[in-house]
Amino acid sequence: xxxxxxxxxxxxxxxxxxxxxxxxxxxxxxxxxxxxxxxxxxxxxxxxxxxxxxxxxxxxxxxxxxxxxxxxxxxxxxxxxxxxxxxxxxxxxxxxxxxxxxxxxxxxxxxxxxxxxxxxxxxxxxxxxxxxxxxxxxxxxxxxxxxxxxxxxxxxxxxxxxxxxxxxxxxxxxxxxxxxxxxxxxxxxxxxxxxxxxxxxxxxxxxxxxxxxxxxxxxxxxxxxxxxxxxxxxxxxxxxxxxxxxxxxxxxxxxxxxxxxxxxxxxxxxxxxxxxxxxxxxxxxxxxxxxxxxxxxxxxxxxxxxxxxxxxxxxxxxxxxxxxxxxxxxxxxxxxxxxxxxxxxxxxxxxxxxxxxxxxxxxxxxxxxxxxxxxxxxxxxxxxxxxxxxxxxxxxxxxxxxxxxxxxxxxxxxxxxxxxxxxxxxxxxxxxxxxxxxxxxxxxxxxxxxxxxxxxxxxxxxxxxxxxxxxxxxxxxxxxxxxxxxxxxxxxxxxxx
Amino acid sequence: xxxxxxxxxxxxxxxxxxxxxxxxxxxxxxxxxxxxxxxxxxxxxxxxxxxxxxxxxxxxxxxxxxxxxxxxxxxxxxxxxxxxxxxxxxxxxxxxxxxxxxxxxxxxxxxxxxxxxxxxxxxxxxxxxxxxxxxxxxxxxxxxxxxxxxxxxxxxxxxxxxxxxxxxxxxxxxxxxxxxxxxxxxxxxxxxxxxxxxxxxxxxxxxxxxxxxxxxxxxxxxxxxxxxxxxxxxxxxxxxxxxxxxxxxxxxxxxxxxxxxxxxxxxxxxxxxxxxxxxxxxxxxxxxxxxxxxxxxxxxxxxxxxxxxxxxxxxxxxxxxxxxxxxxxxxxxxxxxxxxxxxxxxxxxxxx
Numbered sequence: 032x033x034x035x036x037x038x039x040x041x042x043x044x045x046x047x048x049x050x051x052x053x054x055x056x057x058x059x060x061x062x063x064x065x066x067x068x069x070x071x072x073x074x075x076x077x078x079x080x081x082x083x084x085x086x087x088x089x090x091x092x093x094x095x096x097x098x099x100x101x102x103x104x105x106x107x108x109x110x111x112x113x114x115x116x117x118x119x120x121x122x123x124x125x126x127x128x129x130x131x132x133x134x135x136x137x138x139x140x141x142x143x144x145x146x147x148x149x150x151x152x153x154x155x156x157x158x159x160x161x162x163x164x165x166x167x168x169x170x171x172x173x174x175x176x177x178x179x180x181x182x183x184x185x186x187x188x189x190x191x192x193x194x195x196x197x198x199x200x201x202x203x204x205x206x207x208x209x210x211x212x213x214x215x216x217x218x219x220x221x222x223x224x225x226x227x228x229x230x231x232x233x234x235x236x237x238x239x240x241x242x243x244x245x246x247x248x249x250x251x252x253x254x255x256x257x258x259x260x261x262x263x264x265x266x267x268x269x270x271x272x273x274x275x276x277x278x279x280x281x282x283x284x285x286x287x288x289x290x291x292x293x294x295x296x297x298x299x300x301x302x303x304x305x306x307x308x309x310x311x312x313x314x315x316x317x318x319x320x321x322x323x324x325x326x327x328x329x330x331x332x333x334x335x336x337x338x339x340x341x342x343x344x345x346x347x348x349x350x351x352x353x354x355x356x357x358x359x360x361x362x363x364x365x366x367x368x369x370x371x372x373x374x375x376x377x378x379x380x381x382x383x384x385x386x387x388x389x390x391x392x393x394x395x396x397x398x399x400x401x402x403x404x405x406x407x408x409x410x411x412x413x414x415x416x417x418x419x420x421x422x423x424x425x426x427x428x429x430x431x432x433x434x435x436x437x438x439x440x441x442x443x444x445x446x447x448x449x450x451x452x453x454x455x456x457x458x459x460x461x462x463x464x465x466x467x468x469x470x471x472x473x474x475x476x477x478x479x480x481x482x483x484x485x486x487x488x489x490x491x492x493x494x495x496x497x498x499x500x501x502x503x504x505x506x507x508x509x510x511x512x513x514x515x516x517x518x519x520x521x522x523x524x525x526x527x528x
Numbered sequence: 529x530x531x532x533x534x535x536x537x538x539x540x541x542x543x544x545x546x547x548x549x550x551x552x553x554x555x556x557x558x559x560x561x562x563x564x565x566x567x568x569x570x571x572x573x574x575x576x577x578x579x580x581x582x583x584x585x586x587x588x589x590x591x592x593x594x595x596x597x598x599x600x601x602x603x604x605x606x607x608x609x610x611x612x613x614x615x616x617x618x619x620x621x622x623x624x625x626x627x628x629x630x631x632x633x634x635x636x637x638x639x640x641x642x643x644x645x646x647x648x649x650x651x652x653x654x655x656x657x658x659x660x661x662x663x664x665x666x667x668x669x670x671x672x673x674x675x676x677x678x679x680x681x682x683x684x685x686x687x688x689x690x691x692x693x694x695x696x697x698x699x700x701x702x703x704x705x706x707x708x709x710x711x712x713x714x715x716x717x718x719x720x721x722x723x724x725x726x727x728x729x730x731x732x733x734x735x736x737x738x739x740x741x742x743x744x745x746x747x748x749x750x751x752x753x754x755x756x757x758x759x760x761x762x763x764x765x766x767x768x769x770x771x772x773x774x775x776x777x778x779x780x781x782x783x784x785x786x787x788x789x790x791x792x793x794x795x796x797x798x799x800x801x802x803x804x805x806x807x808x809x810x811x812x813x814x815x816x817x818x819x820x821x822x823x824x825x826x827x828x829x830x831x832x833x834x835x836x837x838x839x840x841x842x843x844x845x846x847x848x849x850x851x852x853x854x855x856x857x858x859x860x861x862x863x864x865x866x867x868x869x870x871x872x873x874x875x876x877x878x879x880x
Contacts, residue, residue, distance in 0.1 A: 068878035133757055227709035231607070233612075234617070388618060396623065479623070493745055494745065495778060
């Protein structure tokens with residue numbers, strides 16, 4: 032029952048957009064969707080997705096191969112540095128670039144900067160697969176006369192397919208939802224256009240119809256990925272365990288390879304952090320309004336904790352059902368929550384504003400509504416972590432506990448929870464991180480007087496007060512860093528899907 | 529399982545409530561300044577202000593108001609049309625007591641839905657009659673002039689446009705920067721619409737869509753003109769003065785031109801304030817509006833770094849500004865500026 036309720040809440044944005052299109056009538060919806068501006072946005076968004084998917088695939092796979100399969104010096108350090116850009120929100124990264132040079136504005140700059148922010152999402156899964164590959168296949172290929180390049184293309188790459196598809200899908204979904212970075216880079220996409228329309232008409236029909244198109248694009252991506260993935264089997268057959276793969280000696284190419292990884296790190300991490308430090312030190316509008324900084328940090332922390340707790344609480348029963356009572360209905364329930372992945376924050380916010388005004392005025396303009404928006408958006412992250420943890424906790428222990436006379440509550444408290452605690456921790460951390468750096472839903476839904484690190488950063492940087500914006504950005508990076516470090520240790524298991 | 533799930537959820541909900549309560553109390557950092565001074569004023573209500581003016585300016589005025597009256601004000605900030613449309617949707621249920629904008633078209637939208645209470649006559653008397661609509665639904669408290677900013681390195685004096693309308697001509701392709709997503713430019717368009725009519729405005733917008741480079745905000749336009757990314761731009765006067773006042777880093781290569789001559793490009797936009805009919809504290813709300821365009825509020829405005837024009841009777845603008853009397857703005861009745869129509873037209877042309 033409870034699970035169904037949660038799923039219904041998670042689906043509010045979908046119902047809402049569909050209902051809205053229906054309520055304004057087909058004719059009006061068509062005139063609002065079928066106009067040149069929408070074509071322009073579609074073209075921009077599509078080109079950006081294609082460019083970034085290609086670039087992140089190359090950067091992520093290349094870096095992962097160097098770290099996992101070669102004798103590159105300092106591999107452990109590189110592994111951390113290559114994942115670290117995840118701790119710098121994309122809009123802080125583009126702030127770093129834009130505040131130094133206007134040359135990055137437009138398509139090329141957008142592809143570059145967004146890719147630099149998101150390539151770790153490809154790097155992480157690809158590195159995990161590369162580490163676990165059975166060398167036998169590659170040795171067979173070599174014995175059949177394939178050179179190293181051909182082996183990579185014909186043997187390794189096909190095995191990377193699920194990781195590459197999964198990783199680039201996340202990149203694509205992130206791009207569809209990305210707002211701050213692209214607004215700063217003056218590259219309009221659906222998400223930035225919806226925000227502009229929101230500023231010009233609150234939740235008017237034009238904004239809602241754009242949200243509908245955006246939602247459709249997200250769903251198309253998800254379907255496309257399912258199709259491409261196909262039904263191949265990738266796990267190893269046969270007995271015994273795979274050997275550790277011998278690393279490829281880089282020899283004389285060591286220096287260029289080091290240079291490449293170094294350059295990637297410098298661009299993805301050095302530029303934004305360097306520019307933050309620069310503005311902190313020299314910005315004319317920099318002052319450290321200590322009270323404001325403390326108050327905003329406290330608000331961000333509070334919302335982050337509230338969002339994480341609510342999201343985990345809502346996700347738990349569904350994940351539990353899905354693992355322990357597997358059936359058609361529970362699978363459907365589980366899949367429905369993943370929908371939140373495809374819903375950009377701005378669509379969720381737009382839907383909740385309108386729904387709350389009409390049907391729930393009591394929670395309109397309160398933190399409760401905002402926290403619910405977070406829960407809808409980040410439910411998938413929580414689900415993934417809880418599921419993975421539950422999968423590894425043998426149900427037989429529950430049975431043993433029951434047999435020894437413990438009631439369901441007692442079993443939950445003494446057996447299940449301790450077993451899955453690390454997974455719950457990772458999930459909470461992931462959701463917390465996402466909430467702290469969330470911008471669009473917060474801009475639209477934050478209660479009167481509430482300022483978060485992200486919104487304060489945004490309002491300062493959009494009025495070109497770079498110095499004043501820098502402290503808020505720095506605080507966001509500092510809050511995100513520990514969670515990102517956790518990711519490099521836990522590797523792929525707890526990645527947001 | 530069902531029991532487990534429920535208990536877990538209940539615990540979670542309690543935790544959320546606690547956390548929400550905690551962050552609720554830590555919010556609104558800026559409005560706390562006047563509290564200690566007014567210990568005896570615990571009974572005074574707190575006003576809710578929907579603020580579309582620059583937040584830093586309004587914070588100064590609010591703080592001064594709170595200091596003298598003991599009435600606290602909390603702000604929700606946004607853009608003119610956004611907050612205006614929000615008020616229309618919220619209707620009688622709106623938590624807002626006062627609405628303050630940068631430009632008047634959003635005031636007209638809200639007034640059109642009958643959501644404003646009449647402004648007190650004494651408050652109206654504090655500014656010249658042209659700065660308020662005849663039906664007394666709201667009142668002006670500040671003004672800003674449209675300007676043409678250009679980089680002399682990229683644009684010769686002989687090539688300067690004689691009128692804002694010229695910018696739709698093909699020769700301006702790629703040479704003019706604007707921020708059409710913002711309320712400021714939309715107000716300028718509303719003036720063009722009021723002065724030139726719908727057909728001419730539509731044609732002008734179409735030409736501009738071809739020519740203009742789009743930026744996010746007027747500060748970004750100024751910065752781009754300064755850096756030579758675009759030869760010119762259409763913004764309000766105070767961005768240049770504000771930047772000059774700070775360091776000049778984003779305006780040192782920029783010259784301002786006032787169209788004057790009653791051209792649409794000399795449009796003087798009025799920032800308005802009004803009391804919502806649904807306000808639960810109408811007396812205090814009226815008091816706040818009276819403060820805004822009264823001597824005390826106008827002085828805070830004039831002394832601030834905002835560089836907008838005060839318009840109260842006898843109020844003196846910052847001497848660095850070109851005097852209000854020399855701007856030669858076109859005559860537009862404030863009540864005729866239509867925000868919603870402009871947004872629809874700009875959506876149709878593809879700016880939004």
